[in-house]
Amino acid sequence: MKLYESENVELKEIYTPDLKKEVVAFANTNGGTIYIGIQDNGHIMGLDNADFVMQQISNAIRDNIRPEISMFTNIELVQKEDKNIIKLTVQQGTKKPYYLSDKGLKPSGVYVRSGTTSAPASEDAIRMMIKMTDGDSFENNRSLIQDLTFTSFSKEMNLRQLEISQVQMRNLGILSGDDIYTNMGLLVSDQCKHSIKFAVFQGTDKLVFKDRKELTGSIFEQLTDAFKTIDFYNSTKATFHDLLRTDERDYPEDAVREALLNAIVHRDYAFSGSTIINLYSDRLEIISLGGLVSGMSLEAAMLGASQPRNEKLASLFYRMKLIEAYGTGISKIISCYKGLAVQPKFENVEGAFRVILPNTHAQVLSVEDEKYLPILQLFDKQTEITRSDVEEAIGIGSTHAVNTLKEMLSKGLIKKIGGGRLTRYVMK
Template sequence: MKLYESETDKGLKPTGVYVRSGTTSAPASEDAIRMMIKMTDGDSFEANRSLVQELTFNRLDEELKKRGLEFTEVQMKNLGILSSDDIYTNMGLLVSDQCKHSIKFAIFQGTDKLVFKDRKELTGSIFVQLTDAYKTIDFYNGTKATFHDLLRTDERDYPEDAIREALLNAIVHRDYSFSGSTFINLYSDRLEIISLGGLVSGLSLEAAMMGASQPRNEKLASLFYRMKLIEAYGTGISKIISCYKGLSVQPKFENVEGAFRVILPNTHAQQLSVEDQKYLQILRLFENQKEITRSDVEEALGIGTTHAINMLKEMLYKDLISKVGNGRLTRYMAK
């Protein structure tokens, strides 16, 4: 197998990278080219020269000063931001204000992707993206109050430490040789964070669950460690699992070729049995309004008054909803 760049002036194929096998050749895909580069130069994305050399580091400088850390030219070389011949590396591009990668955030109505409630793309320095992503999730992270005698306890839908660890893992360990974005999808019953690259070659999901770790971006992981954003390699997944200890719902971790997904369940989302799935459409009405009426149910399901009354009575009996008021002023609230 040989690689060559075609010559347009000889009437051959357009300029590009081709893979020749025997007497035939075919254009190489971006993934194939990426793998060939890694095979010849090693998986050293961070150390490679950045194609963008006009870089600024205002946010990084600000974050380092908060932690009492210096950011001199010597430090830039020690961190791998600047090469020995004073050329900015891809590591430099990643932590610069001109970072080319982004996080795409989507909030969906319900448990599927049929209806968008909001969407945004977070750009700029990865430190800006990290902060903005956490703040956006926190804005939508509901709070449920429970009372034990006179003591009130507030619990968030998603444990804050689990969110933090999942975000940090996605940023520190994704494969930045892919140009695509990191995805954060928020549904009524779960939060999903999908990062490109999957686990490094040779590291299984089972090994990662045990605490084994091999940072793909060693310089970036080292910087985050110095900044005390991460405490130790290999602890992220175990911390996330610990956040859900003793709860009826548990986080999930999925690794496929090219991507890694963390699924954090909403600790307060109602888990309906198969028998109770018929009430799901009524429960979804509460996603847009605090209270509903019998008329709302009739309109949403296209049913008559008697059918709607019977369904609401069943939901009251099953403790899925509560009743407020009487007569024409009767309203219903989700439990």
């Protein structure tokens, strides 16, 4: 019976390295059979060196396709019309997607069968195969990027005198059992595709940008950079009780740290968007994607209940002593504001979770007094201001500046120090 190419039959007159693509395509689809020694039109040519070609095929499958596919293939020598041909049977694999090891988990390395041809799979198709094979857990799924480095992660592990061997990377879930990098590995790698977007706004809304930046790299590098960036804007206010001076930050450092850790450890990385940090004159907002895990209410989280979305990531942070115990982040943030006039807020909606840390030194202005906000914001960068500072800040003359400062003094918004040419104003 004459053979013809179909969705599950491929004919090759001679062996070429491209045969690997056909093997990958059949393994990723419904399986199939490849005949070597037969032309596309079904004419049998035969092979003079069949034993050597069989060895070439075996080596190519073993050395160039990942995950290991040899167990799903069978190579045999058969005779048709008294000529030797090779029959290569490929079963549908159980660890899809299979890919060419030198190309990786991307369209140029992953093929599927489409009619009588083997075509590159789309990135969406690759993700779907990974999800069907590895399950719904993002951190356990195989990473689409396999060329990973771990400079930042190794530095953090070494600082804590923790092992970073290949065995340990398997135990941490960075490598799968067959030494393929997982999404957990991608997150801690220098090539992490997720980021943190940081923005500073003038005032209490988003009308005027003061600064913005995007923090990239390993999530450990992002965590460090985010804390340092917030710290730069986290002003210190000195208060005196008799002769004792106390320095207090606008945002309690422990609250900032816990909010950042929660946003990084518990966000849903299946979303490609960035974690958002917005700094206003009166508050710091940190928004992480995904919201609380299904079945977990905000009320339960406030009580200390915890169900990590990324269990391996949470376990790694615990091992690195970045978090002390599961479910304590929100309670620690609340305790940082104990006894203060302002309190943190937590909001959970479908697809996002927001932590709002109020500025402990921000003055709550009435609508009538919001016109003084540009002047009050001068204290973000300096402890004292002068009349000329006010003139420059809002573009007014000296008489108008003097009258404005008198109004603010009468409202108790500022306090006057000194007199004459040495007059200065401080926050009350």
